[in-house]
Amino acid sequence: xxxxxxxxxxxxxxxxxxxxxxxxxxxxxxxxxxxxxxxxxxxxxxxxxxxxxxxxxxxxxxxxxxxxxxxxxxxxxxxxxxxxxxxxxxxxxxxxxxxxxxxxxxxxxxxxxxxxxxxxxxxxxx
Numbered sequence: 001x002x003x004x005x006x007x008x009x010x011x012x013x014x015x016x017x018x019x020x021x022x023x024x025x026x027x028x029x030x031x032x033x034x035x036x037x038x039x040x041x042x043x044x045x046x047x048x049x050x051x052x053x054x055x056x057x058x059x060x061x062x063x064x065x066x067x068x069x070x071x072x073x074x075x076x077x078x079x080x081x082x083x084x085x086x087x088x089x090x091x092x093x094x095x096x097x098x099x100x101x102x103x104x105x106x107x108x109x110x111x112x113x114x115x116x117x118x119x120x121x122x123x124x125x126x
Contacts, residue, residue, distance in 0.1 A: 028083075028084045029084075029118045029119075030062065030081055030082065030083060030084070030118060030119040030120075030125070030126075031081070031082040031083075031084055031085040031087070031088055031116070031117075031118070031119075032079075032080060032081045032082070032116065032117035032118065032119045033078070033079070033080045033088070033114060033115070033116055033117070034077070034078070034079050034080075034114070034115045034117060035077070035078050035111060035112075035113060035114035035115070036069065036075055036076070036077055036078075036111065036112040036113050036114075037075065037076045037077075037078060037108060037110075037111055037112075038072075038074055038075050038108070038109040038110045038111070038112060039074045039075070039076065039107055039108065039109060040074070040106075040107050040108070040109045041074055041109070042074075043074075043107040044068065044073065044074050044075070044076060046107055047076065047104055047107040047108065048066050048068070048076055050100050050103050050104040050107070051066045051076070051078065051100065051104060052066055053096075053100060057094070057096060058087075058091045058094065058097070059087060059090070059091070060082050060083040060084060060086075060087025060088070060090070060091070061080070061081075061082055061087070061088075061091065062081040062082060062083060062124070062125055062126070063079070063080065063081040063124060063125065064078075064079075064080050064081075065077075065078070065079045065080075066078055067079070074109065075112070081119045081125060
């Protein structure tokens with residue numbers, strides 16, 4: 001068990017046991033973003049493809065998920081988890097991310113919502 005993290009064991013709701021890692025004092029919390037993006041009508045799949053192209057080489061990115069909104073043919077949900085807010089900010093300067101932004105910008109009609117979070121853990125996260 002990692003001595004730098006405090007673990008809480010949760011049970012209930014049909015789960016036998018799940019471990020949730022909470023940051024300890026002085027530790028940088030993970031950084032999360034959840035946002036809904038609207039594509040220009042008919043361009044959702046093209047925009048999703050661009051968003052997914054440059055995601056392999058983003059230092060500090062723990063999870064980056066692009067999902068279709070089943071209730072809106074032009075909307076995407078983007079869910080991100082980073083090891084820190086600094087890593088997220090730094091990613092915006094990466095050449096691959098800059099290129100994806102430039103290519104995707106004409107396909108974006110707008111943003112409905114964006115929420116910052118502090119992920120505690122979960123499947124696939126530390």
